[in-house]
Amino acid sequence: MDALGDYVIDAEVGRGGSAVVYRAHHASDSTGPVALKVLDAHHRDDVHVTRLRREFDFAKAAEHPHVVTVYDCGPGWLSMQLITGGTATNLPSRELRLSALAQIADALDHVHALGIVHCDVKPTNILVSEPFSPAGAILVDFGIARSLAHEGTHQMTHVEASLPYAAPEVLHGHPPSAASDEYALACTTVELLLGAPPFHTHTAMALVDAHLNSPVPKYSHRVEWVPRAFDSILAKAMAKSPDLRYQSCAEFISLVTRAIG
Template sequence: MLSPGDRFEGRYIVEAVIGRGGSSTVYRARDTRPPERTVALKVLADRAQPADAQARLDREFAVARAMAQPHVVEVYDHGPGWLTMEHLAGGPVSRLATIPNRLAALTQIAGALDDIHGRDVVHCDVKPANILCHADFYADGAVLVDFGTAHTRNEKPRPHAGEVTASLPYSPPELLTGGPVSGATDEYALACTLVEMVTGAPPFTAATRMGLTAAQLNSVPPRLSRRIDWLPSAFDSVMAKALAKQPADRYQSCTELMALITRILRD
């Protein structure tokens, strides 16, 4: 662990811890080389971790670097066990106070996802924690981060239901079973995120990892308008399609999903 005031790689001065994951810690740091700027410094918890941890970090850097998209995180530099990226001072999308602002943020992310899908990349870990906001949300909006599990379209990722517990509430069936991924994979995860941002909880919940996995694989999406008076029944219809178990049965794009929901909740 680094502490405030520590110097990392000779150029970064650590200011504070801003996040921790299972395999890494993210710090706010000051880059002392021109152009001097505040960055988010991600460091593997043990820089001598197995090769797959470094491979994930390398993938995260390479994919984000290739996107050059305003709503995809900008990465700056990387090395063995670390990378730097833009510092998003606004925090996760869940900190936005109103549903209209949350919908606006998710609409921006939907556009970014459709863009990366057009380049045959699938994010594979869309969730609220991976959607961060700029300090001035109205000027700069939201940004998609963490491409460490990104895959190419139609690639078959190794099943990860037992490994990425934090992502289970947003994981589509094909990701849990090791099926081929596509833009529809991210659409399902975005739909789960959307439900949470509108209602306060993701569509599928369970007390155990096994129960949540079973729900994602087999359960029908809940009819949330029956529980929440102000939600129109059309919301249920749209979410049922976006959360279809078969990828081919979902909407053609993430933008289409967000446009429908935004219109429904605005009327």
């Protein structure tokens, strides 16, 4: 593939389950490189094309310094901000990871205020600029995001969220909410700071059972630098009931930063 719409393909930079991401540039100007996400040949059906369009629409509506900027959308493709630093797991220090988490928490609170739930918060959906300081962390992939106004009361027929980060209420089939994103952010925080998400099991069924029934892990007794306050902060952010979690993602990350920063 050499061109798509008004874009000229430069190189492939990533490949996912249903799409390929290319580095590209607009044929008619010199505004700089973009990322071009293109559905592969096996996923150009109505379901995936509609999902890609929804991804574009939600990201466009959620304009924010730490939400990916999208530019254009066509049948089976979209163009967006090119982010070159990889995922947040590439950040070399705890301090930078806490900074990235604070930026993503602010972005999530912003999209929640707009009535949007991201529904897929996880480390691979947090990209970082290189160098980190100019743009920081960027929340990407609104492919399974939901509008609270249009879909908030609809029972979910199947779970699309990534299981290591899925909130209990989502696994029960209830509509996701801002609190569901907070739960996922809490799981992401554990992974970025401690190396693995809170629950890791050998089967998907066991992982679902852990989210639904297992107590939130405590880390202060097994990781020297983790204070006991972190355990209680995490327990609230990962409460089984969404009503018991923090009122905002920023509040949660602020408390984490204060406890261990």
